[in-house]
Amino acid sequence: MEDAVASVRLHVNHHDPYEEWEKETRQEAFRKERKQAHTRAAQQREALHEEQMREVQMHLAAMNLKKKQEEDELLAEWKARDQKLWQRIDAVIKKEEEKARAKMEAERKRREEEERVRREAEEKRRQEEERQRKEEEEKRQKKEKEEEDQRRQAEAERLRVERDRAEEQERKALGFTTAFEDWKRARDMLKGIKTGPLKIVKGDKALKSIWSAGRRAITPKIGQLTNDSEAIMRISQQIVEIIRPPQPHPQPVYIALLSSLAKAILLQAETEVTAEKRSAIPLAQVATNLLGALEGFADVFWAKLCQRAGGWPVPIVVPNKDADGTPFTEDGRRKALGYRSEDESLSEYTTRVTGMIRVYFQILVTPVNQPLDPIVRLPRYWTFFSRMLKEPQLLDSSVAPQVLYTALDVGGVLAREVWGQQWVRLLALLYEGVTVGYHGLEGRLIGGKSPEGIAARVRVQLEIERIMGAS
Structure with missing residues (x-):
C-alpha cells in the first residue's frame, strides 16, 4: 500500500516533458478549439444578433408602419371629426346667423310695415283732411253758387215781374203770354191730370181696362212710323179712332189716353230722334195731325213736354216754388227740371231733352190747314x-x-x-x-x-x- 501510494505520489509529482508537451498541446488545441468555438459562437451570436436585429428592425419597421397607419387613421379620423365639428360649428353659426338675419329681416319688415302703416295713416289723414277741405270748399262754393243762383234768380224774377207788368197791357191786347204763365199752364194741367182723370181711371177697374187697352194700341202705332205721307195719315187716323171711337170714351178715359199718347210721342222722341234726327219729321207730322184732330191734346201735350223736358220748351228758369206757390223740395225741383232719376247725368239729360225739343220745333214749323193752339204754332x-x-x-x-x-x-x-x-x-x-x-x-x-x-x-x-x- 505504501509502495502504491509512493508510486502514485511519485507519478503525480513526476513531470514528463512529453506529457507536459502533450498536455500543453492538448490544452493549446483545446484553447484554439475553445477560441474557435468562442469565435464561432461569437459569430453565431453576432449572426443571431444581426438576424435578431433585422427581425427587431423589421418588427420595429412594421410597428412604425402600423403606428404610422394608425396615426394616419387617427389623424384622418381626427381631421374628419374636426371637420365634422367645424361643420357643426359652422352650421350652428350659420343657423345663428340665419336666425339673426331672419330676426333682422323681421325687424326690418316690421319697421317697414310700421312705416307703411304710418305713411298710409298719414296719407289717409291727409286725404281725409283734403277731402274735408274739398267738401268744405265744395259746400262753400255750392252755398255761394246757391246764394248767387238765388240772387240771380231773384233778380231775374224781379226783372221778369217788372217786364211782365210793363208789357202786361200790350200782351193782353195781343193775346201773348209770359214764360211763367206758359210754365204754370203746363204745371197746372199736369197736376189736374194726375189728381183728376188719371186718379179716377186708376181707381175704376172698368175705366182702367178701357184705358189700358187704348194705351197698348197707341204705343206700337207710334213705333211703326216711317217718313211716308200715306203711312203718316193712316197711323194718325188710327190713333184718332182709338182715342175718339164712334162710342165716345168717358171723359176721364179720354184725357188719360191723351196723356198716354203724349207720353208715347215723347218717349219715341227720346229714343229714336236722339239716334236719328230725321225721324223727328214723321213723328212731328203725326203729332201735328193729332193736335188738330183731338180736342184738348195741345194742353196735355204741352204739360207732358214740360214734365219731361223741364223749363226748356218755355224756356224758363224753373223757380224754387211750384206754380201754386208751394216750395219745391230738392228732389221735387229736380223732377220739375225734367230729370228722370237721381243718377241721370247731365249728358244723358241733354241728349234726351234735345230729342224731345227737336220734335217740338218740328211741330212748330210743320204746315197746317187749320188753326192750332198758339203753344204749338x-x-x-x-x-x-x-x-x-x-x-x-x-x-x-x-x-x-x-x-x-x-x-x-x-x-x-x-x-x-x-x-x-x-x-x-x-x-x-x-x-x-x-x-x-x-x-x-x-x-x-x-x-x-x-x-x-x-x-x-x-x-x-x-x-x-x-x-x-x-x-
Whole structure:
C-alpha cells in the first residue's frame, strides 16, 4: 500500500516533458478549439444578433408602419371629426346667423310695415283732411253758387215781374203770354191730370181696362212710323179712332189716353230722334195731325213736354216754388227740371231733352190747314229765341247751346224767310253770345266753360253761318 501510494505520489509529482508537451498541446488545441468555438459562437451570436436585429428592425419597421397607419387613421379620423365639428360649428353659426338675419329681416319688415302703416295713416289723414277741405270748399262754393243762383234768380224774377207788368197791357191786347204763365199752364194741367182723370181711371177697374187697352194700341202705332205721307195719315187716323171711337170714351178715359199718347210721342222722341234726327219729321207730322184732330191734346201735350223736358220748351228758369206757390223740395225741383232719376247725368239729360225739343220745333214749323193752339204754332219759335236771349241763367247752362242748335237746325232758314231782317238781328245777338259774350259781357259765352258747352257753342256758330249763307 505504501509502495502504491509512493508510486502514485511519485507519478503525480513526476513531470514528463512529453506529457507536459502533450498536455500543453492538448490544452493549446483545446484553447484554439475553445477560441474557435468562442469565435464561432461569437459569430453565431453576432449572426443571431444581426438576424435578431433585422427581425427587431423589421418588427420595429412594421410597428412604425402600423403606428404610422394608425396615426394616419387617427389623424384622418381626427381631421374628419374636426371637420365634422367645424361643420357643426359652422352650421350652428350659420343657423345663428340665419336666425339673426331672419330676426333682422323681421325687424326690418316690421319697421317697414310700421312705416307703411304710418305713411298710409298719414296719407289717409291727409286725404281725409283734403277731402274735408274739398267738401268744405265744395259746400262753400255750392252755398255761394246757391246764394248767387238765388240772387240771380231773384233778380231775374224781379226783372221778369217788372217786364211782365210793363208789357202786361200790350200782351193782353195781343193775346201773348209770359214764360211763367206758359210754365204754370203746363204745371197746372199736369197736376189736374194726375189728381183728376188719371186718379179716377186708376181707381175704376172698368175705366182702367178701357184705358189700358187704348194705351197698348197707341204705343206700337207710334213705333211703326216711317217718313211716308200715306203711312203718316193712316197711323194718325188710327190713333184718332182709338182715342175718339164712334162710342165716345168717358171723359176721364179720354184725357188719360191723351196723356198716354203724349207720353208715347215723347218717349219715341227720346229714343229714336236722339239716334236719328230725321225721324223727328214723321213723328212731328203725326203729332201735328193729332193736335188738330183731338180736342184738348195741345194742353196735355204741352204739360207732358214740360214734365219731361223741364223749363226748356218755355224756356224758363224753373223757380224754387211750384206754380201754386208751394216750395219745391230738392228732389221735387229736380223732377220739375225734367230729370228722370237721381243718377241721370247731365249728358244723358241733354241728349234726351234735345230729342224731345227737336220734335217740338218740328211741330212748330210743320204746315197746317187749320188753326192750332198758339203753344204749338210758328210764332212760338220766335218767342223761344227771344226768351232765351233774355235769361242769363239759362244761357250759362251747357244745355242751352245744344237746344239753340237744335232749334236753328230745324227752323233757322224758315225763320229767316218769315221774319227777315228782324231774324238776322236776333241771329247777330246769338252769334255774339257764342263768339264774344252775351249781353255785352266779353268772355261770358253761351254754354259756359264745360266741354259739352264748348262743343255745342261751335255747332251754334256754324249753324248761324250756314243760315246766313243760305240763298
